[in-house]
Amino acid sequence: MRETTLRDVAELAGVSPRTVSNVVNGYARVTDATREKVERAIAELGYQPNVLARNLATGRSGQIVVVVPYLDTPYFAELLQAIIPAARQAGYNVLVDQTDGDPAHEASLVSRGARRLLFDGMIFSPLGLSQQDLSVRDPALPLVVLGERTSDGTFDHVGIDDVAASSDAVAHLIKIGRTRIAAIGDQPYPTGEAAQLRTRGFRAAHAAAGRPVDETLIVGTARFNRLDGAQAMATLLDRADPPDAVFCYSDLVASGAIHTLLQRGLRVPEDVAVIGYDDIEDGRYGRPTISTISPDKKAIAQTAVDRLMLRISSSEPVPGVELRAAHRLIPRESTLGR
Amino acid sequence: MRETTLRDVAELAGVSPRTVSNVVNGYARVTDATREKVERAIAELGYQPNVLARNLATGRSGQIVVVVPYLDTPYFAELLQAIIPAARQAGYNVLVDQTDGDPAHEASLVSRGARRLLFDGMIFSPLGLSQQDLSVRDPALPLVVLGERTSDGTFDHVGIDDVAASSDAVAHLIKIGRTRIAAIGDQPYPTGEAAQLRTRGFRAAHAAAGRPVDETLIVGTARFNRLDGAQAMATLLDRADPPDAVFCYSDLVASGAIHTLLQRGLRVPEDVAVIGYDDIEDGRYGRPTISTISPDKKAIAQTAVDRLMLRISSSEPVPGVELRAAHRLIPRESTLGR
DNA sequence: AAGTCTGATTGCAGCGCTGCAAAAGACTAT
DNA sequence: ATAGTCTTTTGCAGCGCTGCAATCAGACTT
Numbered sequence: 001m002r003e004t005t006l007r008d009v010a011e012l013a014g015v016s017p018r019t020v021s022n023v024v025n026g027y028a029r030v031t032d033a034t035r036e037k038v039e040r041a042i043a044e045l046g047y048q049p050n051v052l053a054r055n056l057a058t059g060r061s062g063q064i065v066v067v068v069p070y071l072d073t074p075y076f077a078e079l080l081q082a083i084i085p086a087a088r089q090a091g092y093n094v095l096v097d098q099t100d101g102d103p104a105h106e107a108s109l110v111s112r113g114a115r116r117l118l119f120d121g122m123i124f125s126p127l128g129l130s131q132q133d134l135s136v137r138d139p140a141l142p143l144v145v146l147g148e149r150t151s152d153g154t155f156d157h158v159g160i161d162d163v164a165a166s167s168d169a170v171a172h173l174i175k176i177g178r179t180r181i182a183a184i185g186d187q188p189y190p191t192g193e194a195a196q197l198r199t200r201g202f203r204a205a206h207a208a209a210g211r212p213v214d215e216t217l218i219v220g221t222a223r224f225n226r227l228d229g230a231q232a233m234a235t236l237l238d239r240a241d242p243p244d245a246v247f248c249y250s251d252l253v254a255s256g257a258i259h260t261l262l263q264r265g266l267r268v269p270e271d272v273a274v275i276g277y278d279d280i281e282d283g284r285y286g287r288p289t290i291s292t293i294s295p296d297k298k299a300i301a302q303t304a305v306d307r308l309m310l311r312i313s314s315s316e317p318v319p320g321v322e323l324r325a326a327h328r329l330i331p332r333e334s335t336l337g338r
Numbered sequence: 339m340r341e342t343t344l345r346d347v348a349e350l351a352g353v354s355p356r357t358v359s360n361v362v363n364g365y366a367r368v369t370d371a372t373r374e375k376v377e378r379a380i381a382e383l384g385y386q387p388n389v390l391a392r393n394l395a396t397g398r399s400g401q402i403v404v405v406v407p408y409l410d411t412p413y414f415a416e417l418l419q420a421i422i423p424a425a426r427q428a429g430y431n432v433l434v435d436q437t438d439g440d441p442a443h444e445a446s447l448v449s450r451g452a453r454r455l456l457f458d459g460m461i462f463s464p465l466g467l468s469q470q471d472l473s474v475r476d477p478a479l480p481l482v483v484l485g486e487r488t489s490d491g492t493f494d495h496v497g498i499d500d501v502a503a504s505s506d507a508v509a510h511l512i513k514i515g516r517t518r519i520a521a522i523g524d525q526p527y528p529t530g531e532a533a534q535l536r537t538r539g540f541r542a543a544h545a546a547a548g549r550p551v552d553e554t555l556i557v558g559t560a561r562f563n564r565l566d567g568a569q570a571m572a573t574l575l576d577r578a579d580p581p582d583a584v585f586c587y588s589d590l591v592a593s594g595a596i597h598t599l600l601q602r603g604l605r606v607p608e609d610v611a612v613i614g615y616d617d618i619e620d621g622r623y624g625r626p627t628i629s630t631i632s633p634d635k636k637a638i639a640q641t642a643v644d645r646l647m648l649r650i651s652s653s654e655p656v657p658g659v660e661l662r663a664a665h666r667l668i669p670r671e672s673t674l675g676r
Numbered sequence: 677a678a679g680t681c682t683g684a685t686t687g688c689a690g691c692g693c694t695g696c697a698a699a700a701g702a703c704t705a706t
Numbered sequence: 707a708t709a710g711t712c713t714t715t716t717g718c719a720g721c722g723c724t725g726c727a728a729t730c731a732g733a734c735t736t
Contacts, residue, residue, distance in 0.1 A: 001691095003693055004693095006617075006692065007691065007692080015716090016714055016715065016716050017692090017693085017716090017717095018694080018715075018717075019716075020692065021693070022714095022715085025694085029713065029714055030714075030715085031713090031714070031715095034714080035641070038511065046450075047713085048360060048396075048450065049692085049693080050455055050691085050692050050693070051455045051456055051723095052390070052393045052394045052397070052455050052456075052692080052693090053394050053691065053692035053694090054398060054692080054693055054694075054695040055390045055393065055394070055693090055721095056388075056390045056393070056394045056691085056692080056693070056694095057692075057693040057694040057695080057721055058693080058694065058695090058721085061390065064428060066347075070419070071415050071418050071419045071422070072412065072416045072418075072419045072619065074410065074412065076416075077410040077415040078410045080409050080410075081408070081409045081410045081436065082433070084409070084436055086436070088694085090399055091434060094433070094434060094435075094634050095376040095401075095432070095434070095698085096418075096422070096432060096433070096434040097422070097432075098419065098422055112384075114385065117388055117389045117390050118390075118401075118431065136715080139722085171717050174714090185708085185735085188730075195501075210728070213736075226619070226622075226623045238450075240383075247655050255623055258625075259623050261624065263627050269445075281410065281564070282620050285564045285568075285593055285594060286593075286597075286624055286625070287596075287597065287600050287625060288622070299635075320675050326716060327367050339689050341722095343721095343722055343723085344722065344723065345722080353685080353686090354685065354686045354687075355686090355687095355722090355723085356685075356686055356687075356724080357684085357685060357686075359723070359724065360684090360685085363724085366683085367683060367684055368684070368685085369683095369685095371682065372685085387722085387723080388721085388722050388723070388725090389723085391721065391722035391723040391724090392720080392722080392723055392724075393691095393722040393723090394683095394692070394721085394722080394723070394724095395691055395722075395723040395725080396691085396692085396723080396724065396725090399690070585703080622697085
């Protein structure tokens with residue numbers, strides 16, 4: 001049996017298909033009598049518009065895609081959790097894609113590809129793709145970038161002030177009296193912008209306190225996972241003069257670092273204080289609970305969606321802007337103790 | 339400027355549009371010469387098929403939707419992480435939806451709705467929806483259900499053997515010498531099937547060991563989150579005769595329970611051993627690391643996708659089957675100590 | 677050499693909807 | 707009554723592709 005179509009409804013209601021379409025789409029100029037007639041017919045037939053046909057006719061899919069490197073990274077999962085309702089609110093479905101940080105995969109997504117028409121816009125959290133790569137994208141794709149890229153003026157960027165946030169974190173460690181503060185997570189290469197901003201904040205806090213930076217206490221990691229944190233911490237502890245505090249570039253890194261510390265019989269924060277970044281839920285339940293920088297994820301999600309909607313609906317090119325969401329420092333046991 | 343279409347390519351290559359379509363879709367009966375001509379034209383024009391038009395013509399969207407209650411629950415995030423590549427492998431994009439366990443939302447998704455045509459099939463992890471509700475779904479929707487529902491014969495169900503797995507977990511606690519074993523997470527109402535199966539396993543293990551079950555040690559929770567575990571554990575510890583081991587119905591519950599135990603100065607596992615369920619990544623890094631039941635998530639994802647593809651491509655109704663993925667017990671510090 | 681068969685290519689029609697602009701209808705002002 | 711204005715409804719055409727069945731060309735049979 002065929003699905004009921006616009007035409008069927010039109011026939012039953014005794015109007016033209018176009019009028020039915022007008023009713024369905026809430027077009028204003030329809031008399032109440034007509035509207036009611038049509039609505040009754042719709043109800044009677046259980047008519048549902050065919051989204052596929054509408055998509056073809058309008059050239060829009062009513063979907064946006066959110067691209068993150070890893071879905072099982074709590075930070076991204078939590079962010080996605082915030083983006084989906086915001087997008088649905090705006091009448092859009094959300095496709096999800098994960099890139100594993102693969103630059104080729106990321107590049108193929110932002111360039112003009114086969115899947116292009118499937119979504120009207122993209123919220124993108126790049127990892128493997130450098131600023132450079134990002135600029136070779138399809139200029140027709142409405143794009144909002146999350147995280148720590150800076151906009152080149154053709155897309156929007158939403159994030160928190162990483163330098164300030166990192167500086168806050170390190171200032172907190174200084175304030176509780178730590179003197180040898182390490183940083184775990186630096187990535188001094190093109191795709192490591194996020195990390196570099198945090199390193200900048202690390203330096204800024206030292207400068208503000210009139211302290212020199214011990215460069216050897218800045219440890220790089222390939223990623224921001226627990227394992228990276230655990231290994232980096234081990235390296236730091238193997239030194240003759242280990243740190244008494246660590247600023248970790250993600251909560252997962254912090255979690256890994258704490259794991260190593262406890263395993264070696266050290267106390268957190270008494271022997272080594274630890275602060276993370278992201279405020280993922282785990283951090284509130286571990287032992288010790290993890291002090292962290294909490295970005296306002298709801299605000300990031302809402303801002304990104306709003307901005308993307310604007311881009312999608314605007315016919316002229318929209319100049320790219322930098323949008324900052326709030327962040328705050330949340331001290332917990334890993335710096336303050338119980 | 340218009341996008342290039344099939345027709346443009348056909349003109350340039352000097353063949354009919356239909357032939358171009360045949361080449362694009364890898365239809366076998368095309369001579370090499372023709373194919374080459376067409377492919378050259380495609381390359382020259384940078385032609386990309388219009389997915390929207392194809393969707394309308396074929397009546398398929400090339401998308402499946404994965405519906406989970408919560409995206410930021412690590413178990414679902416990890417599962418999704420496995421499903422996405424499997425689906426892409428099969429040529430499908432993945433839409434993601436979260437229901438917050440809201441029965442109305444869940445019901446609207448499985449019933450014939452406006453969004454129906456957007457996806458060719460659904461992988462669904464129900465929470466608020468009872469077995470009963472599930473059966474009123476749109477019978478035309480290819481559906482694979484994850485978790486702990488039993489199939490009514492019109493859809494497939496993929497999961498692990500919850501009763502056996504739970505029994506394994508409890509048997510492990512018995513084997514390490516515990517005598518007063520509690521269970522956290524029971525949900526003795528229609529939508530709590532998952533929980534009930536685990537409770538069954540809990541009893542089965544006791545029975546197998548010839549032990550009586552202390553019913554008062556079975557504690558219910560509304561959900562399977564950390565907070566639920568933390569609160570339930572507190573209740574158990576407030577008793578005159580607290581347990582010396584706990585079987586938690588999820589790793590998050592276990593994490594919450596451990597949090598409470600440590601906060602009260604008890605040792606895990608010396609005073610109270612804890613075992614969880616799901617094998618989420620967190621459990622491998624906390625302190626102590628959490629013993630758990632590990633479902634084979636990759637297998638679950640692959641099986642679900644395979645089965646869904648079968649349903650989508652089959653013209654006749656496919657009888658629903660119960661599919662079991664493997665699980666194994668992973669003992670860690672929370673039962674064995676360091 | 678005509679007839680048959682196989683495989684390659686093509687034309688038609690239509691998926692179900694919406695954009696556009698014109699037609700029809702209702703209402704106002706002179 | 708008539709022209710002019712505004713509102714509501716309609717018809718046409720087409721979005722770009724694929725299903726289907728017909729056509730065509732060449733090879734093979736007898």
